[in-house]
């Protein structure tokens with residue numbers, strides 16, 4: 001694979017189906033893909049579990065068809081297999097019907113009784129075709145798996161998890177292993193799907209790479225292979241690394257100070273804080289490298305905007321939501337400067353989000369947490385649409401890069417590109433960590449990174465810094481952990 005990002009590509013359910021279809025057009029029959037899919041599951045399963053009685057739970061579609069292959073191949077390998085089918089065997093069609101006919105053992109009706117004596121269950125009930133919550137005997141069997149604490153191997157997806165959103169439609173089993181095909185889907189990386197799937201194996205089932213690559217949904221798992229961090233030019237100077245500006249609050253200075261620290265650690269050449277003169281000592285006191293600029297009278301913001309070296313702006317942390325801050329945001333947006341809007345800068349537009357979106361004309365990044373997102377985009381409910389679709393729609397509507405912050409942060413650009421981030425640690429859920437993230441984005445924008453790449457990189461660096469600190473972390477630790485993360489990414493310095 002020449003493109004290092006190709007292995008990080010995620011395919012939606014529709015894109016996966018289109019890749020399967022393209023494979024058929026290219027002469028690879030569905031029956032071969034299904035045989036390979038079953039075989040890959042058996043390989044992953046037998047590499048991890050000792051041989052013993054196994055219950056293979058099959059659904060009415062192609063996920064169930066994979067289950068018939070798995071049952072046959074496990075039985076051939078000497079495993080005691082019981083197969084249960086949801087619905088009438090005669091109702092199976094296409095490739096699944098073919099695989100039913102190739103299975104020599106009995107087909108029992110699906111029921112919790114199938115699990116008696118089993119040491120392992122294979123969940124081949126529903127995969128990409130899931131459209132509604134499991135009900136009836138399917139739901140009963142999933143509940144029984146949990147009660148018996150049986151290890152579960154899921155085919156493609158844990159049944160009950162929606163492939164595009166990761167949302168659980170009703171019950172879904174807690175799996176030890178999920179084997180999916182060709183590419184992972186968003187639901188393998190978004191919560192709760194990510195927590196339900198167990199270990200994830202992405203298996204090659206013979207879909208030609210060109211057929212997969214043709215489905216360019218521009219969706220990736222966030223990774224350093226997707227972006228290039230700026231490196232200081234040996235012949236450059238501090239001004240060539242950008243001059244970032246934090247518009248700080250006059251009352252709560254902690255958030256702005258954290259963001260300033262983060263922007264400096266990630267490489268901004270200079271950093272200024274604009275704030276009321278009365279609190280300048282607070283901003284500069286613990287960081288002698290920070291410069292302060294007055295922001296008291298109405299002309300102060302305009303004076304700052306005449307300084308063209310201030311090439312990336314952050315508004316919001318500790319800013320105090322309200323009309324004054326909203327007015328400043330609109331003025332800065334009108335200038336077209338690269339801007340990051342966080343916290344109070346977002347909340348200031350809760351009553352009139354359209355006025356914010358209309359004002360976006362240059363590179364802009366919005367960094368809402370769930371509550372701020374709901375205030376700006378009340379109709380884009382992530383619990384209904386899924387976090388990926390909600391974030392993509394928000395980016396399209398606002399014309400800004402949007403990161404919806406969480407353990408499974410999603411970053412989306414107005415043009416449809418999106419990443420799901422997966423390196424966060426739960427310890428990052430504490431006060432001030434969002435200010436640090438905003439500062440990382442700011443510092444990368446100041447160094448000339450494009451807003452989508454800067455935001456993806458900032459989110460990843462934030463997760464990596466969180467990992468480097470580990471349990472007990474506080475927001476202040478994250479900028480300090482960054483040099484270690486960067487050293488690891490960049491390797492040893494060039495000795496020349």
Ligand SMILES: NC(=O)C1=CN([C@@H]2O[C@H](COP(=O)(O)OP(=O)(O)OC[C@H]3O[C@@H](n4cnc5c(N)ncnc54)[C@H](O)[C@@H]3O)[C@@H](O)[C@H]2O)[C@@H](O)CC1
Pocket residue numbers: 017020030033034037059060061062063064065066125126127128129130131132133134135155156157181205
């Ligand atoms: N060529 C292909 O398309 C391949 C498909 N493969 C397998 O095929 C799966 C997708 O197959 P299908 O599209 O048949 O879909 P599923 O087997 O996931 O679902 C079958 C059907 O069940 C119905 N259904 C959805 N939710 C339900 C619910 N809660 N209760 C009752 N019925 C429900 C739907 O009408 C759906 O079409 C993949 O997940 C993968 O396991 C693999 O064999 C690889 C090749």
Ligand SMILES: [K+]
Pocket residue numbers: 063123124125126127154155156157158159
């Ligand atoms: K499944």
